[in-house]
Structures are given as structure tokens and as C-alpha cells.
Amino acid sequence: MVESMLIGMAEYYSAELALKVARGERENALQCKYNGGVVPLGFTIGKEDRLYHIDPETAPIVQEIFTRYADGEPAEKIAASLNERGLRTRTGKPFVKNSFFQIFRNRRYIGEYRYKDIVTPGGIPAIVDQDLFDRVQQRFEQNRIAHGRPAKEDVSYLLTTKLFCGKCGTLMGGESGTSHMGNTYYYYKCGNAKRHGKAHCDLKAIRKEPLERFVVDTAIKVIFSDEIIERLIDLVMDAQQKENTRLPVLKEQLRDTEKRLANLLEAIEQGVLTPTTKQRLDELEARKEALNTSILEEELKKPVLTREWIRFWLEKFRKGDVGSTEHQRQIIDTFVNSVYVFDDRVVLNFNFTDDAKTVTREEVLGSSAVDNAPPKQESLTSVRGFFVASSTNPRQSRTVQGSNSTAAPQAGQSKP
Template sequence: MAKKFVPNNNDFAIAYYRFSSHAQSDASIQQQRDAAQKYAAGHGLQIIKEYKDEAISGTTDQRPGFQLMLSEIGKIKPGALIIWKTDRLGRDRCDLAIAKKYIRDAGCVIHYIAEPIAGDAPESALMEGVLESMAEYYSRQLRTNIKRGHLYNAQNCLYNGHKTLGYAAEPAPEFGKDRQRYVIDPVTAPFVQKVFEDYAAGKPMVEIAKELNSLGVTTTRGKPFTVNSLAHILNNRAYIGEYRYGDIVTPDGMPAIVSPEVFEAAQKRLILNKRQGGQRANGLTPDEAPRFWLTGKLYCGKCGTPMQGCSGTSSYKDTKHYYYACGTARKKKCSLKYVKKDKIEAIACFMLSECLKDTELLASLAVDVVAYYQREHEDKGYIEGLKAERAEAEKALNNLVRAIEQGIFSETTQTRLL
């Protein structure tokens, strides 16, 4: 049998307001507050505390104001909780049931300003349940419509609300009202080009970030540049015109800001710096990297992680020794001991020499080498590939000329690009 509800015998009231950024037709926080004050005055109630959550969806209960209200209601023990509508508490019936139990156990009666729920009348429970179901239905329907809209935008390479430095959004009325497409931003695009060109030319990310910050340039979130934010830019294929949304990838789906050649040069340097960064972490200098020819071919026998080259000095600091170590051993995640470089490489050379003594294996290798040569040098696909690259280069050049003619780039940028 359900516990009998005993309301608090006082005229104290608390109020909760929520406004969702996804539903602009909702009453604003101020409108809800004004209505709550008017309702309290008309029903002999005194609002002693207010809680609010602005621009937070009702589909989650992780709302600061909402959680604070639930944690304090048992201590304050007001006679009434005033809210605009049922959906202000939430749009998930499970969350609503839990929240209302907290409120009920605190002896508080919920007062709805804009919904016809008649207090303790028998039909009030039915009406309240219907309104809760409608709130959840609205939330799910809205989520479905948003996903459908995003999918349509992605299929047509339209702006989906994702801000990208170097691009702006302009109306695309041919796809419907409020649809937008990506266009090159003449203000920020030159900075993106400079980031790629400077990094491909060898300038460190730290220096590039300092230079951008000194010029007052910020990320799309309005924050200063860091190495991480620059890495995100340098890895973004949108700058060579590739539109991407989830599993939908469309080459040439948006205007390119960086040439494929500069983008590829930046990618190669990212890979090189990543490898050299790992070598420096293992105590190696860049000129020592070629020493470890088994890198990428040798794997830990315990955990399967690729082995990495590393070095160390003797106790007298006069001799340097080289080893292969499990990639996770240095993080204490694998117990495999370091293996001397000369020893493991000698074993690998011995095994190779033994394999080459097998005449059948030698013949098989010879066949594979001939097939590789024919595939790389006699296959017409290689020539066709070169033709395709040339066509892409001509297309990029034509796009650049049109961009210069339209005045997208400044005179300084035009001179540098030409």
C-alpha cells in the first residue's frame, strides 16, 4: 500500500525554471519567474528560493539547478514547488518519477502555472501522466527530426552547425529555409593557410601558436591556440575540400583552403615528428633512428605491443647502450625486460639467412619481386594515376585563380600563393 502523502503546513514555496536552447518557443527564464511570482501572490504563497537551469535539455537529470533543488527540498520543506509546466522538471518519465518521489517525500505539493492539473482531484493523476508522456514524446520526436535534418544536410554537404576555422556559413535557399553552406572566410582562411605552410616548412607548432596568439587570432571557441588545437587543424581534411559527417564522406564537398601538396607535406611532418617524439622520450636523438631497423617489425611476446628502440648509458656515463623495449614497458604495463639491440638483430639476421638457404623459398621470392616490378612499372594504372593527379592539380589551380579574381585573398596572400 502506498504511503499516505502528508503536505507541509506552511505558505513557503520554491520555484524551478528551465529553458532549453533546442526549443526557442519555450517561455524564457524571466517569463517563468514573472509568472511564478504572480502565481504565488495570487495563491497566498511566499517564494523563498528559486532554482534555474538555462540552455540545458530536459532529457537529462544532470542539471545543476535541478540537482541542487532535489538536495535541498528535504531540508527546506516548503509547502509548494512552483513550475511553469510538467516538462520543466524533465522530459524523461523515469527521471520524473524519481524526482517527484523526492518532492513528495519532502511534503511538497507541485503547482503547475500553465497546465490544467487540479491538485488532489482523482483526474489530476491521469492528466499529469498524459502530460508527462506528451513531454517525452515531444523530446523523442524532436531528436528524430534533428537527426533527419543533419542527415539531409550531410548528404548535400551543407552546414551542420560545426564551426571550422577558415570557413563561414552563408544561406542556401535552394535547399530550404534556414539551410546554409560552407564558404571560405576571407578573414580567417589566410591564417589557416599560413599554419599549413609554416608547419610544412619546418616551423614548430609552439612558435606557430605563439605567433597566432600575438596577432589576436583565436580558435572557433574563442580560446588561444595550443599545440593540440593546431594538431586538430593540421589533421582536418576539410581544408582540402573533404566534407565529413559521421560515416558520410564527400570529396570536394566544400571549398578547399589548402592545396593537396601542402596538406600532404604537413601530414608527412606530423608522422615524422610523432616518431621522433617517441625516440626523444626513449632517450634517442633523430640521427640514431636508423639504427633500429626492426622497429615496426618486432612485437612483444607477452602483450603483442610493437617494440621500440631506446638507449641508456653505463654506470660510468661513458658508454651508450641500445635496446628494444615493449612499447608499454616504460609505462610499467608490461614486465618484459629490455632486449639488447645487437643480440635480437643478430638473431633476426640468422633467421633470414636460414630462410634464404631454402631454394624453393628463393624462387618464390623471385617471382614476387618480378610481379611487384610489373605491377609498379608496367601496369597502365600507374600512368592513369599520374593523369588523375595532373587533372586534380589543374582543377586546384583553376580554383585558386578564381578565388584570387573574386578577391577572397589579400594581396600579400596572393603573392605568396602565386
Template sequence: MPEALNAVIYARYSSDRQTEQSIEGQLRECYAFAKANDIAVIDTYIDRAISGKTDNRPAFQKMIEDSAKRQFQAVIVYRLDRFTRNRYDSAIYKARLKKNGVKVLSAMENLNGSPESIIMESLLEGMAEYYSVELSQKITRGMRENALKGKALGGQRVLGYKVNSDCYFEIDETTAPVVVDIFKLYSSGKTVKEICDILNARGVKTARGGAFNKNSLHTILTNKKYIGIYKTKYGEIVGGIPAIIDKELFEMVALRMEQNKKAPARAKAEINYLLSTKLFCGKCRSAMVGESGTSKTGKKYYYYACVKKKREKACDKSNVKKDWIEDLVIQRTVTDILKDDVIEKIADRLVELQKAEAAESGTMLYLENSLAEIQVSIKNIMTAIEKGIITESTKTRLTELEDEKRNVEIEIAKESIARRIISREQIIYWISSFKDGDITSEKYRQQLIDTFVHAVFVYDDKIVITYNYSGENNTATISDLDLSSPPKQDNPNLRPIGQGFGFLVFIKDIEA
């Protein structure tokens, strides 16, 4: 028998007209989805009154961190917009979960894991992001008025302050002295690490209840709230909030931070390997992971290496230059996928997928079964009443059942409305929008790969790229490539297929 799938549930609601009841509804649907699919739920993570536009959510971050323990294999959300409404964040965090063997499942959209469902998932995330922008425009006016009055707009808590019942900031007498100590320690010459060590040794916690690190300390040292300036996206309001630090100390700290910033950098920039989790060795089928090295001249090189070769010395696959393979995959994806005829075929399959998923909805089946059970119970009570069996308990139970029936019918109506079918024209429009992407933008390149590329297999003499749609021409094989470096133009056995990014790409043939 296959090993049982363990999962956790992530639920979230924003502050816009949503309440604890929203969480209860999400959990109910997620548990129903898990039961219908024989999934064991081992834990729940809940963020309250926090927007999905930001990844700065305590429970969400804890869930991502816990995924590294490999105790669960899936995260169940009510809808994909509960996970995040930012498409770029979604791609980043799903990649992190995937590395830990965890996938994201939607209870309501019920995506089935087929190649097309990955594209559909990206489409739904894009729509959620659009909805988020549209919603924010509707509430901007009210938020601006609150900001001008100095009222808290929600979001991240600030160490040293508390928010009163009228939504105004007040100095927290318990934590404000900690803020003063932090500024004085830094101005006296203590390093960020030394200050973090001092605070953590004392058992002092951040506003979120965690240990101090360089990021949380930097946030405090640069926060103008501490000198009474309430900074929002609508502008800065001097005196809009009670000051904890005097301006002279704040400016002294800012000057020292600027001086330290100009000192030689201690940390190196993190390199994003776009093909992580999608690039595989053609010889042993193991994953190829991002690596870096430095030559004798001090030049830094970035490449992908076979995991089996790296860890077990059991494969002789040569390393592949990072920029070269990523540029090649990007170019081929644009060439092979973003064509009108292919886009139309994908759109047709996505429409079919939506119809199939709507017909197989586990949530709808659960609600319909619940309604049927309630109706049977009501019928039985009515039969008893007709036979003269009338007690106070009978009346109470009948009232309860009528309420339950009404609530389930409402949920069924909501489910029917929610399972909207995205039209073929909308899908074509959305996929076609990728044609206008900037191929030099890392964000666009990552979105392109995450949405359309299923897997890339690198052999000694060819590359096989498989795409996220089933049917003809969903695989491209690029043969006879010199994979250790970009092919040289003077090779008589190769012919150019087009201009690459900084070099010409050459192949002998393309098999589809």
C-alpha cells in the first residue's frame, strides 16, 4: 500500500470585513478535502487579520520553516489566494516547500497535478493578485484618512508601542526601554551581532515574539516611528506618533549605519538558480543543483552539478554553466510555447480541466451528502410528529436541523458561485501576456520557467525539455550541444537557430 500522506492546513483572513468565522469556514472545507482524499491532517497554521500580499506572516513563516523537518508532505489551503496573493512570493515559497518534499493543495480549486493544472494554478494566482490590487484600490481612501489621523493601519507590530481601542499608537512602558537600549548600544560602538547576543541572552523577544537577528535589529534602527514620524505610503506625518528616541540619538545611529554600509561587504549576494527542482542529469536521472566556485584568478563561477556525482561520486556528468542553460531554456520556452497555435491548444485543455475538476469536487460532494443526511433527519422527525410524538426535545432538534440545512444550502450556493469557469478567451489573453515579458528580468524568467517548464534533462549530447501541457509538441529535444560552454561559431557540424542572450545557440536538429 502507498504510504499515507500527512498534511497541514494553512488558513488566513485579512482585516477587510473578515472575522474568526472565516477561519472556521476555511478549516471546515480543508478538513473535508483531506477526508475525501484520505489525507491525514497533523497540524494547522493560522494567520489572523494579515493580508496575503505580504509574506511577513508569523504562522506562514513557521509553516515554511517546519517543512524542513519533513514531517508532512502537503499544505492544504482553502484557496490559492490564502497561501499568497503575490504571484512571485507564491513561486518562491512553493519552490522552498518543493525542496522539502511538500506540495500545496487547494481544497476549493482542487487542482489535480496534471501538466495543465500547473498552468491553471499560475492563472488562478494571477487572478488572486489582480483581485488584491483591485481591493486595495477600493479601501485606499479610508486608509489614507486613518493614516492622516495617525491611526494604526494594521500589519506588523512595532516593538515599544501598543495600539489602543481607538487604533492610536501608545508607548508601551514595558518594551519601550528595550528600544532605547538598542539605540544606545549601537551608538556606543556595539555591532549588530553583539547587540543581538545581549538581547537574546536576556531573553528579550521581538515584537513578533522571536529571537533578535540582524534583520529585526535593522528594522528597529531605521524605523522613524521612534522619533515620532508616522511613515505610510500616503506620506510622512511628523508628530503623528509618540516619540521614544530623541532625534539626535536617531541621527547618530543613522550616521554610524551609513559608515558601516560603506565598509567592505561581509556578505555575498544570494544567487537564484532558476532551474532548481526542474533540472535533472540525463545519465542517472538525479537532480542537478546550483553550485559555485572560484578560479585561481578570483573569478566566481556558477553552475549546476549532478547530486549523485557530488555526493556519491557515482556519476561522471560534467557540470553545466548556470547562465548558459538558463538562457537556453528561456529561449526555447518562448520559442516553443508562446506561439498562437500552442496557446490555443493549452487554453482548450485548461477549459476541459476546469470542467472535469468541477465535476469531481470533493467539497461539493461533502456538502451535498451533508444536506442529504440533514434532510433524512428532518423527514424522520416530521414522521414522528405526524404519529403524535411531540416533545420539547423534538421541537428543539427540528429547529437545529432547519438551521443546519439553511447553512449547508448557503455553503453549496457559495461553492457553485466560487467554481467559476475561466473562459477560453481569458486564458488565451493571460498566456499571451507572457509574450510581452522582459527576458532580462529575473522575476519574468522565474515565472516563465515555473509556469511552463515541467522538467529539463541534460545529457552529454542533448537536452530534453518537457513542458506543462499534454499533447503534441510538449517536448523539445536539442541535440549535439557542447554543454560545458556555449557552442563556438566555427564548428562546421552546427547551425545557428537564433540569437541567444549574449551568444548564439547552435543545434543540429530539434525533435518534437
């Protein structure tokens, strides 16, 4: 957690710098000036005004590409023709079919300046007219539908490496299936069952989205209560003090040096002043200065987290958008140790110590979180320094009060 907070602090300063840069870029955009990136083929950037200008050497190439494609010539043939003449892309590479995709979609060629949410029609000189651009878009879209394949959806399985089968202890992995209506559904399935079939493990696959949301909702309710947040702050402050072993030693040496200096000055005040005393005074003064420098260097290496900063960082998780995949990922990566799925319940284990070891199935089975009967009320038991808390419904998980390392709420009866 300390590591994540330090990253967060670095992100804060980075974000502040980015804000200043963004402010300057926005001012440029309002004046239709160049804001970085690869300059499209056919344009040059003025060295003094930073505005887009038509390149008389390469703009005719862009016009030729648009015209030939709009007239029905295949992209492969256009690319071969340009390469035979020794022409190259903006990056100096030979033309291929894919070289034209960005060219055809680039609205700068009809004079439209665009930077994030700022769009200025006519903000830069046009290389092709609107009619030619529209004809190219129409043909490009027809070819895409006729020959293109839909892009594979990028699905993130947030519990990967943390989700285990409660029956056999094997890691569970993601898979998908399509219904007769054409809808795609995503699941987590026991790796043993995936590889060897139900004969080796008959745990049913569990839907991805409800399970991940249940884990995140439970984490928020368990970890981010006011009492647990204060306890976590205490733990982080203690861990922070223990992490830097050199700093406490330097501070202790400084205290010892200052004590010796005080004793020596007291002796001098009483009239004890010899060449040896003066030499010793100079040595102690030099040592004190060196220690102060070393302490400052150590503190600069790793800024000290305050209680207010830690509380702000934890509140960010409690008040974040739980519907955001990135927010869910941060909570799972930072706080979730492991998740065990059984036929009638789900057991969660959370990280509250610097012990990176994953809670084992044997430890989970040894706790009251997997008793045969669902608990009548919330229970709290200890598993190798981890707290295991039980609740009867994954959709109505309760806040757990604990004072040790890991909380693990249990889902009973129905799967999320």
C-alpha cells in the first residue's frame, strides 16, 4: 500500500505538470497550431508560426491517392504504383494497403483542425475537397463491411491469478460463450475442468461481471469503513517507519552527537578549554553537519507519507466509480489476496500485511467461512493471521470489523 501511495503521489505531481502542459496545448489548439505528433503526409509545419501549411511536394501525392481510390482502383495497386516511382510514406517507409487507412480517415485533408474536444472547420488549408473526401469514405466503408471482420473485443478478466476453485484449488481462467441469440457471455471456469472435463472437477462456471462486481463491492464495504481506514492508516505509518532502516540510525547518531556537543559546550563554559577540546568541538560540529545532510538525502529519496495523504488515497477507493473497469482493477490488485469459489459460496481474502503469500485452500477450509451450513449471522475467525468473515448473501455483504491482517467475506447460498 505504501508503494501504491508513493506512485499516487508521483502521479499527482505528474498530473499537475500535465495540467500546465495541457493548458498551453489548448491555447495552441484555439489558434489551430501544431501540438505535436506525426505531421500528416501533404503538410508541413511553419517554424515560426507553428501553423499547418500545404507541402507542394507531397500534397499532390495525397490528392492522387484520394482520386484513384474514389475512382475504384484497389488500394494494393495504388501502393505498388507509388512504390515503383520511389515515393514513400511520411515515416519514410514503402506504401502498403494499410498505409491509406489513416489517410482516408484524416479530416485535416478537408481543412478541419481537431485537437481533443476542439474542432475548427477551415482551421488549416484543405488538400482535397469535401465531395472527393465523402466519395472515399463511402467506398472505404463498403469495403470494410464486405471484407473486414469485426475487431475482437478486448475483455479484461480482473481476477486472473487471484481466483481459485474451492473444490480442487486450481486457478480459474476466463472463457466466453455465445447464446443462440448471438449474445456473448464471459465466465470464469476451473482450470482443471477446462483441461480434463467434469470428471476431474464439476464446479460450474461462474459469470465474470457479477463476480467481479461482488468482489469490488464487498471490498469497499469491508475495507473502507471509517474504523478500518483509521486502522489501515496506523498500519501504513508503522510500516513506513520500519521500511527505511538507515534513517532511524542516522537520527539516533544525530541525537548522540548533539548530546556530546552539549556536554562539551558545558565544559567549555566552565573554563575547560584546551587544544584537544577545540579539536573535538570541530569534529563534532562537522559530524553533526554531515549527519543532517545524510538525513535530508534519505528523506528526499522517499517522501514521508502523512496521515492526511494516506486518508485521501484510501478515500479515493471508497468514493471512486465502481462501474469503472480501471477502478475495479485498482481495488482488486491492491487489496484482494485471493478468491475461492464453492458451489454455494464465495470466500474472499484481503491483504492487510506485507506478506505476499496467497491464502491457500487448506487455510480457507480450516476456517468457519466454509462450514456446511450458512452462518445465521456474521462470524469472524482467524486463518494464519488472516481474518475470515462470513455472510450469507453475496449481494448483501456486510461490513466486517477486524484488527489483524486480512478480511475475507463469504458468500452463501447463491452465486453472484
